[in-house]
Amino acid sequence: MKKQPKIRVPSIGQTDDDLAALAKALGHPARIGIVRLLIEKQSCIGCDIVQEIQLAQSTVSEHLRILKAAGIITGEIERPRVCYSLNPASLLPLTSLLNAVFGHGAADAPLPLIRGASNRAR
Amino acid sequence: MKKQPKIRVPSIGQTDDDLAALAKALGHPARIGIVRLLIEKQSCIGCDIVQEIQLAQSTVSEHLRILKAAGIITGEIERPRVCYSLNPASLLPLTSLLNAVFGHGAADAPLPLIRGASNRAR
DNA sequence: TTTATTAATCGTTTTTCGACGATGTACGAT
DNA sequence: ATCGTACATCGTCGAAAAACGATTAATAAA
Numbered sequence: 001m002k003k004q005p006k007i008r009v010p011s012i013g014q015t016d017d018d019l020a021a022l023a024k025a026l027g028h029p030a031r032i033g034i035v036r037l038l039i040e041k042q043s044c045i046g047c048d049i050v051q052e053i054q055l056a057q058s059t060v061s062e063h064l065r066i067l068k069a070a071g072i073i074t075g076e077i078e079r080p081r082v083c084y085s086l087n088p089a090s091l092l093p094l095t096s097l098l099n100a101v102f103g104h105g106a107a108d109a110p111l112p113l114i115r116g117a118s119n120r121a122r
Numbered sequence: 123m124k125k126q127p128k129i130r131v132p133s134i135g136q137t138d139d140d141l142a143a144l145a146k147a148l149g150h151p152a153r154i155g156i157v158r159l160l161i162e163k164q165s166c167i168g169c170d171i172v173q174e175i176q177l178a179q180s181t182v183s184e185h186l187r188i189l190k191a192a193g194i195i196t197g198e199i200e201r202p203r204v205c206y207s208l209n210p211a212s213l214l215p216l217t218s219l220l221n222a223v224f225g226h227g228a229a230d231a232p233l234p235l236i237r238g239a240s241n242r243a244r
Numbered sequence: 245t246t247t248a249t250t251a252a253t254c255g256t257t258t259t260t261c262g263a264c265g266a267t268g269t270a271c272g273a274t
Numbered sequence: 275a276t277c278g279t280a281c282a283t284c285g286t287c288g289a290a291a292a293a294c295g296a297t298t299a300a301t302a303a304a
Contacts, residue, residue, distance in 0.1 A: 016151040016158065023154070027146030028262085029138040032219070036138070039222050047280055059263050061282060079271055080280050088223050095224075097154070098217050100161050101210050150292085169250055181293050183252060188291095201301050202250045 014093045022094050025070035030055060030063050035086065038073065044083035136215045144216050147192035152177060152185050157208065160195065166205035 026032060030053050037045060037052055050060045064084065067073045071090035076083045148154060152175050159167060159174055172182045186206065189195045193212035198205045 016154040019154045020149055020151040023145045024149030027142055027149040029142040030262090032138040032141045032145070035219070035223070050280090055262095056264055057281075058265075058283080061280095062262080065282080077281095080278090082281065086223055088225075091220055091223055094216075095220050097157070098213055098220065101157070101208055101213055102217075103210075152292095172250090177292095178294055179251075180253080180295075184292080187252085197251095199251095202248090204251065 014096065019093055019097055022070055022072070022091065025066055025072055028063065028066075030060070031067055034060075034063060034067060034084075035072065038084060038086045044076065044085040046078075046081040046083060049084065136218065141215055141219055144192055144194070144213065147188055147194055150185065150188075152182070153189055156182075156185060156189060156206075157194065160206060160208045166198065166207040168200075168203040168205060171206070 026035070033053050034049055037049060047057075049064070050057050053060050053063070055063075064073070064075065068075055071087055073084050074087050076085070148157070155175050156171055159171060169179075171186070172179050175182050175185070177185075186195070186197065190197055193209055195206050196209050198207070
């Protein structure tokens with residue numbers, strides 16, 4: 001009834017929907033916990049996640065699914081189990097937005113300037 | 123029934139709950155849109171937000187409330203209307219997490235290293 | 245004082261989430 | 275072939291989120 005095409009879409013990717021989806025995927029303590037876990041144990045992790053996050057296996061599986069769907073993590077199958085790892089690149093859009101908030105770069109520049117990474121050479 | 127105190131709380135602030143709450147507040151297209159709007163029009167904005175975001179006034183008001191509750195924006199009353207602005211500091215925890223994902227700093231260091239801001243002096 | 249403007253709040257309805265147990269699947273081991 | 279392990283998927287249920295219209299509050303302007 002009130003659905004417009006997508007107003008305010010920035011230069012490259014990063015629609016509001018994209019950004020929101022990304023943030024939403026991080027919008028749960030359990031999922032933040034999983035991300036933290038994957039930061040610590042650099043390498044991937046299997047079912048230990050279920051151990052760490054105090055929730056039922058099916059619930060954790062669901063959270064992993066959500067993170068995977070958002071592209072934040074990847075799951076490599078190593079049969080009987082699955083090895084999860086972070087996919088940092090997926091979070092660049094969010095980083096962009098935050099940079100913009102802090103006054104650096106533009107609100108829609110997909111710049112990877114996290115630190116000492118001068119995009120746009122020179 | 124399955125409620126532990128808060129496992130995995132990092133050094134300073136930033137519990138998983140805190141981070142999640144922050145991300146959650148950003149987890150909606152309309153709210154991302156509002157943040158973008160506030161980035162562009164540096165200065166604060168009044169009811170124009172309702173104009174930009176194509177949603178009912180009451181709905182937008184609710185989104186503003188959520189962002190305010192998360193500390194992401196502030197609303198200064200300028201009677202008949204209200205002037206909203208971003209509160210960048212509130213997003214530092216998220217920035218921290220992202221930095222950690224990208225391999226910089228620790229997962230729990232509330233460091234403001236967005237760019238050329240060497241925390242921990244060289 | 246009346247009217248217009250701008251927001252917040254309330255009540256309702258619909259949709260989406262989160263969590264769980266149970267069940268299913270796909271191996272590797274025995 | 276049977277069993278055990280590691281996950282994914284399904285169905286359910288209660289809780290929370292999203293969206294609206296209507297109402298109310300608080301002024302500024304007329």
